[in-house]
Amino acid sequence: LDQMYFLQEKEREVLALFRDGILEHVYPAFFRAMSNVDHLGLTLSISMAGYVLGGSSYFQAFFFGFAWAGLIYSCCHEIYNSYMMRRLNTDMADIESSYLENPDNGFWVAEADVNGQTRVVGIMGRFNDWNGGVKVCHLVVAFPWRRKELGSQLSRKALEFCKERGFTRLAVDLSSPQTAAISMYQKLGFVQTASHSNTHTNKWFSKLARINVVHLEKII
Template sequence: MAQKNNFQFSIREYRASDQHVVMSLFRDGILEHVYPAFFNAISNPDHVGIALSISMAGYVLGGSSYFQALLFGSAWAGLIYYFCHDIYEGYMMRRLSTDMANIQTNYLEKPDNGFWVAEADVNGQSKVVGMVAVMGKKGEEEEGGERFDNWNGGSPESAQDAEDRSYGEMSHMVVAFPWRRRNLGSQLMQKALDYCKEHGYTRLVLDISSPQTAAISLYQKFGFVQTGSHSNTHANRWFSKLARINVIRMEKFI
């Protein structure tokens, strides 16, 4: 068991030949959050109350039919699942049509960006089992113009100060399911942090959805703190509201 947990990985820059497996990893890594998001939403007391009320309505309208009650309650649960799926699938499709559409151009050919994959030796053959990306940003690209570092023990920062600082934005942190809990996520995170240090970035930031509790815990262990939260998932605002999915911004000063 110790050998399994101490499995060694090699992390290298993305190659064009990795495209198929990277796209597959990305799709699986995004859509796997649908079920946790659904269970998190449907277990909320408000949704439980609504489901019970709808089931009761079905029971009454169906002439004391338990089947009708179950059908109405299931319809509400199915609607919540659809909202969760739409949010994550929409995010996935947007990224596939933007930065992920051409990794070579959008990451490797730009000096401020980086994209890496993690390889493991499987029966004598190298297999891509994880990935992470960093995109360099300028201070003026920070949304909102003015930042507040209350979570970092700091004070309000002027827009001019922000313009003088560049930072890295991490995305696409994915580890294939069979290779989790083997320290690979930590190794990919360290790669991103080292890259930011080499490029003189003042901090590393990332956005993550609230149901990704395991990933949030990992980032917190690395010293990341939450600096913001919003419900703008670019889906219908009612979808986000009913799915109870928030986008959390976390960052770590380097």
């Protein structure tokens, strides 16, 4: 587990892991939104409206409820997909330039043996000055290597890196459905200091999907 001087042949693996890691939050966010009491009530009401408007049609009831669920799913997908595309067109478009050519930035990669081949199984970046501190971003761990402290190891690497360079605060922004990541950072000493609904998409997408951005900080 080392800071990486970006290797061209690993770029495809890193970007693929990044894409998968961001988009995998869509389904959990959707199910979390749909299980909300308000959404359950709305789904039932909309299905009943379809039933009545369709002349006691169960098909209409199902169709109206399905359309409502589809709208919520689309909102969840748009939030994560737009974030992913924005990053792929900015800092992740040139990792070496964005992270490694600046001595105050960093990008870490964890590799493991997979069927006799070395594969990228975890990534993390340190980026963006922020009010006298710095932010970490893009922590992704491949599914088979989760619950094995790999995410914590990558985070500790970033903490050590920032401390060595004299930064006093480290921050991270996560979406509210990322409950496991939020819990991990809290165990590492991060404290939630803010929460907002600005997901850089239409504000109604965030409201309908019931997704907030959770801001955590740690004094280092």
